[in-house]
Amino acid sequence: MKEHFAEQLEGLRRNLILMGGEVERQIQRAIESLTEVDPSKARAVIADDEGIDRMEVAIEEQAVSLLALQQPVAVDLRFLVAALKINNDLERIGDHAVNIAEGAERLAATQPMKPFVDLQYMTEVAMSMLKDSLDAFVNRDAELARKVIRRDDILDEKNVSIIRELLTYMAEHHHLITYCLELISISKNLERVGDLATNICEDTIFIAEARWVKHHMTEIG
Secondary structure, three states: OHHHHHHHHHHHHHHHHHHHHHHHHHHHHHHHHHHOOOHHHHHHHHHHHHHHHHHHHHHHHHHHHHHHHHOOOHHHHHHHHHHHHHHHHHHHHHHHHHHHHHHHHHHOOOOOOOOOHHHHHHHHHHHHHHHHHHHHHHHOOHHHHHHHHHHHHHHHHHHHHHHHHHHHHHHHOHHHHHHHHHHHHHHHHHHHHHHHHHHHHHHHHHHHHOOOOOOOHHHOO
């Protein structure tokens, strides 16, 4: 019975990893649809969101069933509680990919007037945070999780910088207000991806060390 439970936990872990990989691809394709001005790629991201939603429901049912039927304790209980939260965070990252893709689809109808350099940097930071947060979860690596959490400030600062830059641009070029607002929205969505990667890392530390760091950020350094 104990071996069967261990197999079920491993199955849940694998499903979360698969979902994490899928939302990583969704974010990457959404940004590509923007930088490549490819509305067909944007529409593909939007269409694939249903698959992410189905994965979330299946994983939630799997985790709740294990909580109800197996009555786990200690690290297994922490894993299942964290898995439910991580599952929700991954689905929300998928939603942000859709938001970016929808903005990219709208922008595809216009001629780009502003380079995407800063957004590309934000993408690189957000994607690296997401990838490392998933690696930390897979390996129960609390130290890597802490490193990812520390990087969130970089993303927040860059988001503020981009917004300020675009607001200045809008003041000088009124006919590009709508265009710039779309870029601001995309920047905010990337910043939220970083926040959700941070959430995953906080849950990873909870699994590994049996303590929450959310309201004790001095422990992160």
